[in-house]
Amino acid sequence: MKLKNVPSEFQKALPILEKIKTAGFEAYFVGGSVRDALLGRPIHDVDIATSSYPQEIKAIFDRTVDIGIEHGTILVLENAGEYEVTTFRTEDIYVDYRRPASVSFVRSLEEDLKRRDFTVNAFALDEDAQVIDLFDGLADLDHRLLRAVGKPQERFSEDALRIMRGLRFVASLDFTIEEQTFTAMKTHAPLLAKISVERSFIEFDKLLTSPFWKKGLRALIDSEAYAYLPNLQDQIAGLEQTLTAVADDFVFSSSEQAWAALLMNLKSTPVKSFLKKWKTSVQFQKTVTSLIDLYDHRSLEGPNRQTIYRYGKNLAILVEDLRQAQGLPVAYDLIEQLDESLAIHDKSEIVIRGGDLMAAFAIKPGPALGKVLAEVERAIVEGELSNDKAAILEFASQRLQ
Structure with a gap:
């Protein structure tokens, strides 16, 4: 069949195919981008497969980068774009259930496509927008x-x-x-x-x-x-609960929200240690933990200045989304109002530092200073104190007497 509506991403990359074919080789768009074009989905990465070997590709194009030449992949820099061009190849035995021990370059498109994972990812598209389907992927796509x-x-x-x-x-x-x-x-x-x-x-x-x-x-x-993924071995009940915890049409807004929802349904397990097993970043762990903490707090009471200041409007909205998906009361408008009413959103915005108080009142660092600074921060957040130097000094002097 012929692809009726050729995405602009393919049109822009078409000169790459034509240049390779002019040099006497075959070249096609391949993989998931062709599948997505057939489904009318957005195209992300345009991959090109060719019968030309890496050194032949380097001879055809002036600007290239050897990003994976041992596996046949060359990055071609052309027409203000970057395109991964990979030689048709077959693969040796897989030594670690993930990577082949070696690859062999071939001139056959069929040999290259037969090593791919699923039929809907094994399409090729030529320069005339003709879809090459050797494994009945089009039928699978229809079904x-x-x-x-x-x-x-x-x-x-x-x-x-x-x-x-x-x-x-x-x-x-x-x-x-x-x-x-x-x-x-x-x-x-x-x-x-x-x-x-x-x-x-x-x-x-x-x-x-x-x-x-x-x-x-x-x-x-x-x-x-799931039984062979980190920390999920005995979590069948929690996984099942995750399926029923929110409305069927709910879609997570972020990775952190999704993992927070998952963890809230699993057996009690320390969030950070769970996510460490998944090799996630410290920031990711922190955000997921904050979402769960805020969700628990939100179950006890409504949004207030302190929670919006501490966790931020964005996390508060993610929590409300989860509550809404569970049919619980939400307070989006209140969150917006509270956020707008905050004089500061971070303590770095306070116009006075600890050093200013030490100089003004001849005090030394210690618990007393820390306590006053915390009271200043709380009072500004609550709207009881202006974020003004004179006002803060007067407020602090009364608490240091």
């Missing part, structure tokens, strides 16, 4: 079916991360996994324990923040893949 290319058992034993990628595609594309493919996923799920945590996090995070995350999470549970 919104996720099917492994070739033998599913081989695809997942080669690269176990494909299991998580498949579950993520279910969540992002609203696809159903073909029966034999799903059986192979479930059989090979234990291999996920051998995959780097960072890689699994990326896929699970994308799953949770996708429009159809409930469908993806359902597939994660049913495949039993």
